Amino acid sequence: MNFFPQVGAGSVAQFPVSRSRRWRAIANQMEDGALIMLQDAAAGQIQWKLSYRDLVAAEVQSLHDLFTASQGKFAAFTFIDPLANLLGWSENLAQSAWQLGLLQTAAGVSDPLGTLRASSVTNASGGTQSLQQSLGVSGDYVACFSVYLRCDVAGAVTLHRDGTALAVTLGAAWQRVFVNGTGVGGAGQSTFSIAVPAGMTIDVWGLQVEAQPYPSAYKQTSAALGIYEETYFDEDDFTITSTNVGFSSCEITLMSRV
Numbered sequence: 001m002n003f004f005p006q007v008g009a010g011s012v013a014q015f016p017v018s019r020s021r022r023w024r025a026i027a028n029q030m031e032d033g034a035l036i037m038l039q040d041a042a043a044g045q046i047q048w049k050l051s052y053r054d055l056v057a058a059e060v061q062s063l064h065d066l067f068t069a070s071q072g073k074f075a076a077f078t079f080i081d082p083l084a085n086l087l088g089w090s091e092n093l094a095q096s097a098w099q100l101g102l103l104q105t106a107a108g109v110s111d112p113l114g115t116l117r118a119s120s121v122t123n124a125s126g127g128t129q130s131l132q133q134s135l136g137v138s139g140d141y142v143a144c145f146s147v148y149l150r151c152d153v154a155g156a157v158t159l160h161r162d163g164t165a166l167a168v169t170l171g172a173a174w175q176r177v178f179v180n181g182t183g184v185g186g187a188g189q190s191t192f193s194i195a196v197p198a199g200m201t202i203d204v205w206g207l208q209v210e211a212q213p214y215p216s217a218y219k220q221t222s223a224a225l226g227i228y229e230e231t232y233f234d235e236d237d238f239t240i241t242s243t244n245v246g247f248s249s250c251e252i253t254l255m256s257r258v
Helices: 057-069
Strands: 019-030 035-055 077-080 104-109 118-121 129-135 143-150 156-161 164-170 177-181 191-194 201-210 227-233 241-244 247-258
Touching: 035 057, 057 247, 129 201, 143 156, 143 164, 143 191, 156 177, 164 177, 191 201
Parallel strands: none
Antiparallel strands: 019 035, 035 247, 077 227, 104 118, 118 201, 129 191, 143 177, 143 201, 156 164, 156 191, 227 247, 241 247
């Protein structure tokens, strides 16, 4: 499966980005004049309007290559929402989307906002265990995995995006930490994890993965959303405008099935 390319230092889109949701309804006109309407859940779409400025030749080529490989509007590719937290169940570690190993979790812990939306994660085993989630993010993509962490007893954990690791020393105060970069080249999936040493308990909140180099404001999620494997160009024309020596611009409209 092809992925929509990133530009610059690892961005899917440039601002402004327009995202609009479309639904289709099925209507039945009865003999007595009554109208029954039901949502056609299988026909939902998201339209993306993307504007790019100051693209260099390599970025223009990557967009053009995808358009050619897709034969215009014909073939699908994967588009990753540039505005979304891609993780599923960011505040519910009991969901099956999370792989816990031998870790024990408990919800209802005080978070940085003063509410009770954080969780404690305890490793009572004799070896390092990981809290992790795998997503359909290309290993060639730049992504950022961020989280708020603290612990009562000073210690260190390690954040991973596939083979990229960042050791973090924790204390009693909440701190937001992140690891970024690319994953395994050519891979269709990426794994994001926190490795917790034996005997350690940490508090966790604000788990987030974004298709960009650095974290934005935290967005709570339920089921995993934001990775659209059935996305199409909305037009059979691809126009590039040269704006200066070595720089170009373009407007692209995409449609994603949801």
